[in-house]
Amino acid sequence: MASLDEGWADPARLYREGRRARMLLDAAREAAAEAVGCRADELVFTPSGTRAVHSGVAGALAGRRRVGAHLIVSSVEHSSVLHAAEVHEAGGGTVTQVPVDRTGAVDPAAYGAVLRGDTALACLQSANHEVGTEQPVAEVAESCRAAGVPLLVDAAQSLAWGKVPGDWSMLAASAHKWGGPSGVGLLVVRKGIRFAQQGPGDERESGRAPGFENLPAIVAAAASLRAVRAEAAEEAARLRGLTERIRARVPALVPDVEVVGDPVRRLPGTVTFSCLYVDGETLLHELDRAGFSVSSGSSCTSSTLMPSHVLKAMGVLSEGNVRVSLPPGTPPEDVERFLEVLPGTVAAVRERLGAPVATEAVPETGGDLVVDAIGRRCPIPVIELAKVIGDVPVGGTVRVLSDDEAARLDIPAWCEMRGQEFVGEEPAEKGTAYLVRRST
Amino acid sequence: MASLDEGWADPARLYREGRRARMLLDAAREAAAEAVGCRADELVFTPSGTRAVHSGVAGALAGRRRVGAHLIVSSVEHSSVLHAAEVHEAGGGTVTQVPVDRTGAVDPAAYGAVLRGDTALACLQSANHEVGTEQPVAEVAESCRAAGVPLLVDAAQSLAWGKVPGDWSMLAASAHKWGGPSGVGLLVVRKGIRFAQQGPGDERESGRAPGFENLPAIVAAAASLRAVRAEAAEEAARLRGLTERIRARVPALVPDVEVVGDPVRRLPGTVTFSCLYVDGETLLHELDRAGFSVSSGSSCTSSTLMPSHVLKAMGVLSEGNVRVSLPPGTPPEDVERFLEVLPGTVAAVRERLGAPVATEAVPETGGDLVVDAIGRRCPIPVIELAKVIGDVPVGGTVRVLSDDEAARLDIPAWCEMRGQEFVGEEPAEKGTAYLVRRST
Structure with missing residues (x-):
């Protein structure tokens, strides 16, 4: 609020309001740099985390053009990184996506193994935005240093909780993710990294972020980062206790649930699970009616009809996916009420969809079976599969026909959860x- | 303030805070579109006016790549337009800069004459940001329509005062210029204009402005545009009276002043003048001490040591340049006090620099003269010239040696003001x- 009154002027001007604006901007940069762990002249403010990533990736790739045009990203990066990689590929560059395990983490050795002589840039998030899994940034940064490749860390998810460990080269983050205002991102480029800003620039923000600085938001962003950091250790421990409780209780309270993400190396306030035989959009609306604002990576909540690329890369169930983010200050009572409401809500959605009940006894009959789920959307194909699996003998097969992209992820995930054999897919x-194939 | 409380959520989310954010965003878009005079689905919000210009120019040039790579701009556009043009030229495109007259306006016929078969885009500001001169947008838009070339109007300076006239194709603007918050620009692309967003995009803002929307600022931007428009007609007339008074009184109160910009076709609240024999930076600091925050296009206020490209294109004096911007609500008393303070302030700066007094009688002597002003900065070269001009006979010449870029503009401008003949320059x-050459 104070910076709305004090910080409206142009910091490039010589009159007193401009000089005051310049002082506020410099102070905000110092504060943000201290929180990040870099020099103030290595940090610029951008209009968003997305813009920081886009500028950072483009500038580093251009700055190291002579080295080569190879870009490395993990398969679970934020869409801003993946979009930047797509543009690089469309322009003739090459991109390697490093896969993740079922917890969502990259293997540092596997990441190190794809570094090449022509690798211009490597990107790795500090922690995943959908499932909360922390990435082995310090180890990967070490491999990158050894190979002479700069590592850009998307620290949007974790900067509220502390500095990014390790000897990284570039960093991007977003103020609204640490509880600051919209309209501010930050891009750090360590001294010595070759960087060539792309597109038109101007004299602002070291030529790396053109356009009038959003000073009130920048000041608020720096102040809020200081504020959340002051309470980060204590609040992280408290929230970790709450998400630990959700991780433990949800599978006990709701049948046929898969909690995803690393159980230990994870963000304090994020917990994600998927519910078999549930339509993510309906579940979200029902939880919303009960006063809970959660997100989902299910395809039935997206306009693209594609499940979250993160869940896909992890190979975990996407249907009925729920992401719970606990902001700092979330009272334990809210978590308890969520745990009270969830089982009935999931059960009601399942009942409406005609999902099989876990205890249902199905008579065994002979022969192979075909389930035609063409034109039916997630979670119907899996529900239909679950209904008939008991109709074939052990060793018999069910052939599910589906034109829903979510089935590609959810049918193998269902098999893994149910101990059945996923044989494969064919056009x-x-x-x-x-x-x-029925195994049990 | 209300939108800071209500508008923090992600409008792409399905929960209630997200839906409310979406409604606020839609309402802001409707309001802004109405003020601009376009359809809501033609308008996207960007992080700044500069980003709107950069995206607009790049997108239109890419969208019409098959037509050609010729871009037209006026020579007095905002730096964001000129920077975008530089990038286009660096990438192999061609750029034509349309010159302006001494008032800062382009000639619509001259603009129309440079339209070519391979012109992909034409750009013209609605009014100039340094001298306030309005451009003949409607006439230029008509020529562009006839030639089938889209016209992008940078309306940053004028949108507070009303819709941009004429049948333009694209428009960019900046909220903080109409009294709204920092962090919001807008880009309008009329239906039917070929447009290909460049760089990475995402699903936000029709794919034309990636990154989390700065919703509180967007809502405030739309609200403030409505608010200033409601009082625009009345306030414009009032401010026009005040700037008219400055235009009339300054030359009467201060000797050797040139008021620049069109006296009639101009923004209501902007007035710019240049003072001979004055160092712009010192004058600004002295006015600042007296409580007036003004800007300058003099090279002695810029880190580049280049005078404003606008003053240069107009061919007017740049030294001692002062730009007075009266924000809505400026009381007449402030203007009167400025007029009281200015003459003494200018006189004091001139005295300190040893400037010639207007009434000084200089004895005539024979021969040509050389003034060595190498290493001396604006306004010293002009001051030294003025001191010796009387020492040569009528018809005699003075040769001024200078390595200050401002001299290139200011010596011819001084000649024009003083009725002396500028013969030319040579290395x-x-x-x-x-x-x-002394003429009088």
Whole structure:
């Protein structure tokens, strides 16, 4: 509020309001740099975390053009990183996506192994935005240093909680993710990193972020980062206790749930789980009616009809996906009420969809079976599969026909959860045929 | 303030805070579109006016790549337009700069004459940001329509006062210029204009402005545009009276002043003048001490040591340049006090610099003269010239040696103001030699 009154002027001007604005900007940069752990002249403010990532990736790739045009990203990066990689690929560059395990983490050795002589830039998030899993940034940074490749860390998810460990080269973050205002990101480029700003620039922000500085928001961003950091250790421990409770209780309270993400190396306030036989959009709306604002990586909540690329890369169930983010200050009572409300809500959604009940006894009959789920959206294909699996003998197969992209992820994930064998997929006359062999 | 409380959520989310954010965003878009005079789905919010210009120019040039790579701008556009043009030229495109007359306006016929078969985009500001001169946008838009070339109007300076006239194709503006918050620009692309967003995008703002929307600022921007428009007609008339008074009184109160910009076709609240024999930076600091925050296009206030490209394109004096911007609500008493303070302030600066007094009688002597002003900065070269002009006979010449870029503009401008003949310039052993013949 104070910076709205004091910080409206142009810091490039010589009159007193401009000089005061310049002082506020310099002080905000010092404060942010201290929180990040870099020099003030290595840090510029951008209009968003997304813009910081876009400028950072483009500038580093251009600055190291002579080295080569190879870019490395993990498969679970934020869309801003993946979009920047797509643009690089469309322009003739090459991109390697490093896969993740079922917890969502990259293997540092696997990451190190794809570094090449022509690698211009490597990107790795500090922690995942959908499932909360922390990445082994320090180890990967060490491999990158050894190979002479700069590592850009998307620290949007973790900067509120502390400095990013390790000897990284570039860093991007977003103020609204640490509880600051919208309209501010930050981009850090360590001294010595070759960087060539792309697109038109101007004299502001070291030529790396053109346009009038959003000074009130920048000042508020720096102040809020200081404020959250002052309480970070204590609040992280408290929130970790609350998310630990959700991780432990949800599978006990709700049948057929998969909690995803690393159980230990994770963000304090994020917990994600997927519910079999549930339509993510309906579940979100029901939880919203009960007063809970959660997100989902299910395809049935997205306009693209594609499940979250993160869940896909992890190979975990996407249907009925729920992401709970506890902001600092969340009272334990809210978590308890969520745990009270969730089981009934999931059960109601399942009942409406005609999902199989876990205890249902199905008579065994002979022969192979075909389930035609063409034109049916997630979670119906999995529900139909679950309904008939008991109709084939052990060793028999069910062939599920589906044209829903979510099935590609959710049918194998269901097999893994249920101990059934996923044989494979093949193109069918319409959509894709997924072959499942009954094992138990 | 209300939108800081209500508008923090992600409008892409399905929960209630997200839906409310989406409604606020939609309402802001409707309001802004109405003020601009376009359809809501033609308008996106960007992080600044500069970013709107950069995206607009790049997107239109890419969208019409098949037509050609010719871009037209006026020579007095905002630096954001000129920077975008530089990038286009560096990438192999061609750029035509349309010159302006001494008032700062382009000639619509001259603008129309440079439209070519391979012109992909034409740009013209609605009014100039340094001298306030309005451009003949409607006439230029008509020529562009006839030639099938989209016209992008940088309306940053004028949108507070009303809709941009004429049948333009694209428009950019900046909220902080109309009294709204920092961090918001807008880009309008009329339906039917070929546009290909460059760089990484995402699903936000029709794919034309990636990154988390700065919703509180967007809402405040739309509200403030409505608010200033409600009082625009009345306030414009009032401010026009005040700037008219400055335009009339300054030359009467201060000797050797040139008021620049069109006296009639101009912004209501902007007035710019240049004072001979004055160092712009010192004058600004003295006015600042007296409580007046003004800007300057003099090279002695810029880190580049180059005078404003606008004053240069107009061919007017740049030394001692002062730009007075009256924000809405400026009381007449402030203007009167400025007029009281200015003459003494200018006189004091001139005295300190040893400037010639207007009434000084200089004895006539024979022969040509050389003034060595190498290493001396604006306004010293002009001051030294003025001191010796009386020492040569009518018809005699003074040769001024200077390595200050401002001299290139200010010596011819001084000649024009003083009725002396500017013969020309030529490279000298150090710097440039400017030849002036005494006419009176």
